[in-house]
Amino acid sequence: QQPVQSPQAVILREGEDAVINCSSSKALYSVHWYRQKHGEAPVFLMILLKGGEQKGHEKISASFNEKKQQSSLYLTASQLSYSGTYFCGIITQGGSEKLVFGKGTKLTVNP
Amino acid sequence: ETGVTQSPTHLIKTRGQQVTLRCSSQSGHNTVSWYQQALGQGPQFIFQYYREEENGRGNFPPRFSGLQFPNYSSELNVNALELDDSALYLCASSQVREETQYFGPGTRLLVL
Numbered sequence: 001q002q003p004v005q006s007p008q009a010v011i012l013r014e015g016e017d018a019v020i021n022c023s024s025s026k027a028l029y030s031v032h033w034y035r036q037k038h039g040e041a042p043v044f045l046m047i048l049l050k051g052g053e054q055k056g057h058e059k060i061s062a063s064f065n066e067k068k069q070q071s072s073l074y075l076t077a078s079q080l081s082y083s084g085t086y087f088c089g090i091i092t093q094g095g096s097e098k099l100v101f102g103k104g105t106k107l108t109v110n111p
Numbered sequence: 112e113t114g115v116t117q118s119p120t121h122l123i124k125t126r127g128q129q130v131t132l133r134c135s136s137q138s139g140h141n142t143v144s145w146y147q148q149a150l151g152q153g154p155q156f157i158f159q160y161y162r163e164e165e166n167g168r169g170n171f172p173p174r175f176s177g178l179q180f181p182n183y184s185s186e187l188n189v190n191a192l193e194l195d196d197s198a199l200y201l202c203a204s205s206q207v208r209e210e211t212q213y214f215g216p217g218t219r220l221l222v223l
Contacts, residue, residue, distance in 0.1 A: 002153075032211065041201060041214040042154065087153050098167050099144070099212065101153030 001026050003090045005102035012078050012109050020105045022088030023070040031064055031071040032089040032099060035082075042087060046073070050093070075107070083109045115204050115215035123221045124192050132187045132218045136204035142166070143185040144212060145177060148199040160185055197222045 004023045012018055022031060030049045034042035048064035048071055061074045075082055085106045089099040116135045124130050136143050142161045146154035156169035160179035174190040183204070189196060199219050203212035 034214075041216045044211055044213060047211050089153075098156050098159060098169070100156065101146075103153050104151075 001090075001092060002100055003088055003102040005086075005088055005105050007105060008103075009106040010108070012107070014080060014109055014111055015077055016109075018075045018078060018107060020073040020075070020086050020088075020107070021070060022072070022090070022102055023068075024090050024092065026069065026092040027094070028064070028066065028069055028071075029091045029093045029097075031062075032091075033060075033062060033071075033073050034087045034089065035084045036087060036104075037084040045086075078107075078109045080109050080111065083107055115202060115213055117200075117202055117215040117218050119218060120216065121219045121221075123223065125223050126192055126194060128192050129188065129190045130192060130220060132189075132200050132202075132220075134185045134187070134202035134204075134215055136183045136185070136202075137213055140204035140206050140213075141183050142205045142207065143179055143183065144203045144205070145185070145187045146201040146203065147171070147196075148201055148217070150198075154201055157187065192222045194222050196220065 006021045010018050032047050033045040035045055036042040046062050064071045085104040087101050087104045089101045115137050118133045144159040145157040148154045157171050158168040159166045163179045176188045179185045199217045201214050201217045203214045205212045
């Protein structure tokens with residue numbers, strides 16, 4: 001039940017906005033967003049929990065639509081430092097309680 | 112507060128050999144999860160350890176095994192290495208089993 005991320009890749013100019021989507025075929029308990037730069041470990045961005053609670057520590061927002069079984073990550077006024085590959089990881093309801101990651105969305109921000 | 116650390120950073124092995132990778136969890140974290148990340152893919156869950164017990168396993172063969180120690184550090188052992196085992200191996204620690212996971216820098220394994 002790997003989540004499906006879209007788009008696969010996006011190229012922006014500095015200051016533009018982007019939305020990355022993450023869809024699940026099963027009901028979600030939580031969605032975890034990470035950013036990974038080339039050759040580095042994934043860095044935690046945000047966790048969204050069933051019931052609407054959202055926890056994160058960067059100026060990036062996200063939504064969690066339980067009915068549609070999907071989450072979206074919103075990057076506004078993008079900066080060069082936002083470049084990297086974004087992964088969503090999901091924990092499904094009634095599942096194994098283990099994170100299952102999507103294939104990632106590669107974001108490139110150009111000057 | 113120290114973050115998650117892993118050793119070694121890089122490793123080259125030949126097919127059939129065995130390898131041990133190490134992970135020290137973040138201070139205060141009692142859960143360690145191991146992931147395999149192939150080039151261009153998302154991390155794939157191998158297994159998780161919670162208070163020294165295996166707490167779930169992904170779709171990996173038994174030649175992938177692990178341990179967690181009383182200080183919550185962990186090892187990943189892979190026997191009979193295959194070429195397809197070449198990947199970045201990540202460990203992540205968390206305070207409780209299903210909460211936010213923080214990743215270490217990874218060990219890049221190349222099997223020749």
